[in-house]
Amino acid sequence: xxxNDISFENLPRAVAHLVSEIAEIKFLxxxxxxxxxxxxxxxxxxxxxxxxxxxxxxxxxxxxxxxLIPCYKNGKKLYFFxxxxxxxxxxxxxxxxxxxxxxxxxxxxxxxxxANVDSNQNLQR
Numbered sequence: 001x002x003x004n005d006i007s008f009e010n011l012p013r014a015v016a017h018l019v020s021e022i023a024e025i026k027f028l029x030x031x032x033x034x035x036x037x038x039x040x041x042x043x044x045x046x047x048x049x050x051x052x053x054x055x056x057x058x059x060x061x062x063x064x065x066x067x068l069i070p071c072y073k074n075g076k077k078l079y080f081f082x083x084x085x086x087x088x089x090x091x092x093x094x095x096x097x098x099x100x101x102x103x104x105x106x107x108x109x110x111x112x113x114x115a116n117v118d119s120n121q122n123l124q125r
Contacts, residue, residue, distance in 0.1 A: 044081070045078070048082075049078075049080040053069075053085055069085070070084040070088055
């Protein structure tokens with residue numbers, strides 16, 4: 001509805017239009033979830049990184065030189081992010097004997113099925 005079309009005769013239609021517009025706006029506002037504010041990632045220095053991962057400075061420098069640990073360099077200074085260090089630590093998880101055994105059994109079953117299929121195909125030829 002155009003604002004120029006409002007007259008005394010069109011007033012009920014204009015009010016109905018405004019009510020529907022307000023209802024739509026209300027629906028959109030109620031449906032909207034609160035905005036997700038990204039957490040600021042604050043870089044830490046090598047001393048804090050050493051505390052987080054429990055290694056000495058020379059060890060951390062060696063890990064950086066071998067490119068085994070996530071880091072950033074600005075000039076001569078190294079920076080790290082705590083979340084990246086914790087992810088790096090969690091990726092180095094050693095498997096338990098049970099996990100290794102279940103993986104081995106799964107691979108054995110998969111390979112034995114594949115070998116059976118291959119031998120059946122050879123027999124059919």
